[in-house]
Amino acid sequence: MICHVTTGLMVCILWEGHWQPVLATVIATFMLGFAILFKTRYKKLRLYIYHVLLILDLIGLTIWSLVLAHIFCRVIMRLSATVPFAAAAAAIVIPDLGNPNSWADFVPSQDDVRDSVGGFVSHVKGNLDSLAAGIEDVITSAGDSLSHTLDSAFQDEASLFGGHHGGHHRKGENQTIYELIKESDYTSKFAAIVDEHESIVKLLNSTKTNYTLFVPINSAFEHIPDHPDHKPSKEFVEALLKYHVGVGLYPAGRILATHTLPTALEESALGDEAQRLRVRVGLTGVRVNFYDKVVGADFFAKNGVIHAVRNILVPPPHVGRLLSLFPSKFSTFLLALEKTKFADFVHSIPVGGGATVFAPSNTAFERLGPGANAFLFNSEKGLKYLKALLKYHMAINETLYSDALYIDKKHKSSPVDVFAADDDIEADGLRHYHVDLPSLLEEKNIAVDITRWGGFIDIKVNGYVHVAIQDGVARNGVVHVVDQVLLPHRSPGKGEAIMGEVDVEELKQILEPFIEKADESADEEWTDL
Secondary structure, eight states: OOHHHHHHHHHHHHHOOOOOHHHHHHHHHHHHHHHGGGGGHHHHHHHHHHHHHEEEEEEEHHHHHHHHHHHHHHHHHHHHHHHHHHHHHOOOOOOOOOOOOGGSEEEEEEOHHHHHHHHHHHHHHHHHHTTHHHHHHHHHHHHHHHHHHHHHHHHTTTTTTTTTOOTTTOOGSSSSSHHHHOTTSSSSSHHHHHOOOHHHHHHHHHSSEEEEEEEEEEGGTTTTTTGGGGGGOHHHHHHHHHEEEEEEEEOHHHHOOOOOOEEEEEGGGGTTTEEEEEEEEEETEEEETTHHHHEEEEEEEEEEEEEEEEOOOOOOOHHHHHHTTTTHHHHHHHHHHHHHTTTHHHSOOOSOOOEHHHHHHHHHHHTTTHHHHHHHSHHHHHHHHHHHHHHHHHSSSEOOOSSSSEEETTTOOSSSOOOGGGGTTOOSSEEEEEEEEBBBTOOOOOEEEEEETTEEEEETTTEEEEEEEEEETEEEEEEEEEOOOOOOOSSSSOOOOSSSSOOHHHHHHHHGSSSOGGGGGOOOOOOOO
């Protein structure tokens, strides 16, 4: 029973905060405990119930074991897919992920983390004896790696800013962020670039508000070629520097409950709103924009906090450029955009702010079935339906991140704040937010439900499509990856819930009302493949 509970909690943690596995585990455990209560009365009935529930619990334990193995594989595959996802977009060298010691490069507090991690790993290892040997080996390896590298990690990082790690001593609280990075031998290269931009020096010295600096250590600059005749413009470098500065105080504890945070870089393509950084806590530590990694945390200054990162953070590219870098993931979606000349259509729309794009993966299009895909991509008539389908995957002038919403003020007179205030971010308890995004398809909204529990966020579109990858930040918006193609509902309400292959005639019925009249021509014969 203990093993069952522990397994359920592990699944909950690894499954991006889904609370349903925990609820199911609690119910199953309660039922088994309730059966034991029959021990003193109704012995025969109690015996039957006990045996039935015990068998069910054993079956459940087996299922949890398989699910846990699947989730471990899913997490590892997602890491291997998402790390190069934004790394290539930003043209940054990805650090070596094969070194097991890198699991402990980021630790907010030596004593606290050693105790909590050691206790957690021991608890999991002790209660998962019945799981597959491979899973146990993974957990054991992780625990051993963390235990052996905690001390060395602190020794390597303790001298970044005056010899004290932020989690223990706040020596720098009498100095500004700029003064701290200027003094440190580990951030001298970044500080030298800052010195060339007076506005950035002023920003990092300002005490009007708190800032969070993600400062690249000196090794981040080793692979940057020096071409005196081809230096980047001053404007680009200044934008790059601002993108390292988070607006607000985000110590390690708050980052654990944060998915995106605003920076000092105001992006014109987002309606002059703050460009955002994506932060996630994973098996290898804290990742920033998929490719960068926090290697030292919580160095406090009198005007904020500093986190050291391994690579330079580059402002993200446009949505189209971001998607084009990953043909193995989005080649079908990119082909659809090209065949329908969708870029020309989007450029004809007045855009004052960013966009929210729900990008279907290649898997999403495969699930439509060969007949639907052949119709959409290989016939002139089908291209009109394909264009209507693409319109339902984009919202213009509204940029919805997992924890923030930008609404272009030129197109919306009264923006609605659907999220809790920043001070409420770390509060416990389940929260739910609903947002209706106006798609490019006439009078059809995209219903987005965001469920939050602590630092975990789950996003569903139209009530049934799960967002597989959240918050792919782009210069002119945000990309959320979905593994099902979104279909508009034929009546007011949520989208069409079709889980398997779609019949061509059914697809035509769904999209027929949205075919542009100006593009209509003589119908051609079409038969299902």
